[in-house]
Amino acid sequence: MTEKNKLSRRKFVALTGGALVTGGILAACGETATPATTTNAATSAAATTSAAATTAAPAATTSAAAVTTTAATTSAAVTTTAAATTSAAVTTTAAATTSGDFITSKSGFKGTLNYWVLGYTPGGTGSAFNKSSDSAVAAFSKANPDIKVEITGYAADNAGFAKIVNAVQAGSGVDVFRIPNDSLPPMIKQGAIAPIDDFLTAEDKTDILPNLFDLVKVDGKLYAWPLWVPPVAMYLNTDIFKEKGVDLPGMDWTYDQFVEIAKKLTFTRGGQKVYGYSALVDPGLVDTWPIIMSDGALPLDATNTKYTFNTPEGVSGLKKLVDLALVHKVTPPDFGTQKQDDILTAMKQKLQAMWSRPSGDAGTLKAAGLNFEIRPIPIGKSGKPISAGGVGLVSVTPNKDAAKQKAAMDLARYLTSPQVEKDVPGYYLAPGARKSVSVVDPYNKFTPIAATAWITPSLPAWTQIRTLIHPNLQNAIFGKITPEDALNKPASEINSLLAQK
């Protein structure tokens, strides 16, 4: 055999590799393929999600709801249909579930459910999230001995949300999970969430605040059990107020009063600097946004189709936040890049006087023995109190095993019920999403604040939009760009995202 005609190993490997790459390129350059057919019913429903979620109807604010929300208007058009289609299911489910008994699962499922909890730290003892979740799950398991529930925790920041979203989208290891409303739409779009309509009783429908349903409704179907509305409020470290002889502000305090207090509470104690104010600035959080909105600006218009943070009111609001760091110098030097642990430690060690934060950490600070009070976010030029927050939800992933699906829904329903608060007093770490839920101190202090909260919109593009806004807010806080530039820079890209159907 001559060398010329011999098929060498090198040639063989090269030919195989070449064939693979050529195949890839040919496939890529081919005509637009028809999207793969999905067998999942939820997926087909979700295919039209973005259009439904971004097509807005005029605002239909409901007085019974404890929130003023632009997102509540997103699917008003489909409300009637949803009510009509769910009524049959409601009758069936209501018959299957004893009225008032939220804890007993009649699913017949025997096995393990995986429950992912926001803010839960495995083995952690000091966190309010840990105690409430552990106790609630223990109560459910006691009432349903055949069902074992395993808890997995994830952090309340952008990285944590990425972790849960990807675990859910991967389709394994998560049966029930807690999530804020603005992180839910991409998962619904992917068909990774099971609709709850067939498991919702008539009592649930009248008990849960109706405009919260609007936040989880896509194409007429409901995709989550609303749990609570944790609004951002101001935590006051009262021992520092006493130490400096500063009176606690009233419920209607203004931004100027806030600045004056923050200045008085920024001082040096035994070589250690105490700061008047700080908050987390993270793409997954809106803890500083109420200050930006205090002059009357909202991030998006009422129909969620236009970016409106770059109005004069938004610019002056951001300037208020920026001035705290650059002009009044009442924030720690790392303001803008701090982690939650940094601020929690500073609060516990009485090195920080005020912190704008949702209600969830109130229990943690109380458990740590900290003396604190809650106040609304200071009022700006708008003359009205404003807060911000997402709605805490409990969702369920789709499961082909009907018994397991029912068991997961039963667990989700129990975890968002008034009964769980009776079984585990202090379970609710924020004002509840049901009219029948009453929360205990210190979370009840957030109830009036929830009524003023702007709720993050349930839009598929929201996770991307907040990532576009975030670095610009940081750069303004660092003094690298003006507040006006910071809010104008992402405008065109955000508007084009909002325009996509």
Next chain:
Amino acid sequence: MADVALKKVKVSRQSPTQRLSGFFKKYGWSYVFVLPSLLVFAIFTLFPVLWAFVISFQDFRPRGGGGWVGFKNYTDAFTTQDGVFVQAIKNTVFYTLVTVTANIFIALTISSLIQPLSKYVKTFFRAAFYLPAVVSAVIIAVTWRWMFNTQWGFFNYLLGLVGAGPVRWLSDPDIALNSIILSTILTVPATGIVLFTAAMDSVPTDYYEAAALEGAGAVRKWWSITLPLIKSTTLYVVIFYTIASFEIFEKVYVMVPSGVGDSTQTIVTQIYQTVFQQFRYGVASAQAIVLFLLVASVSVLQFRFLKSDVEY
């Protein structure tokens, strides 16, 4: 002569099937032995890479759907978020240039200082320097984050002793990337030290003895004998550190989880953000392919300029 010509004609008439059969007859067992390893490589490396390449031309969705979009993901990769990916490439190239240069210099210097020592002392130092390499990168990053803390960090404590500072190591956009680079440089380049000391040990002592007879000093011997003779190891170490630097992620992710504007964005943190926080799988795959092309190009250049034909 006629016989030879006849033979050639016979061979050239072999069909492709016969040639393939002959190939497997000769090399078949070799491939059987490497098959398990090849399969693992194909499933866990080759297939994901090729799939990422395909996805980079699609509007991909994990649970089905998504069509072909041509080169749209590639243009989106560079234009989205006000072109932050370009900033990420610049940051990564800067990080790579500084840290690879510093790591090679430090590894070479430490190895050269260890090399003349006795066998046992040398082993002790090798082990000591390699110790940080077995510690989790996340733990190292958390420790650095603490040391860089503006209010109670170690560095500002030291600066405070001489009345300087405080410096906003991880919250000033003009400093943050440099702080991350500093943390990389000050973490001993363990792999480089181990490889360089091994390479230096293998240089025949005859050369050093001959050079000593000619009156060469320690520096001259190092420059004219050691460095040229460990060139192939240097090439490997440079490529190793270059690839690792281009893929910098966990340090940035742990030290500045919320970012510092866009000043600490690197290629992989940007890919992570695109895929795991924005769920744009196609754009993220396009960015990953760009990273692959960048690393491959730089590696080819390094091979071209650092290739060694020295044998001893």
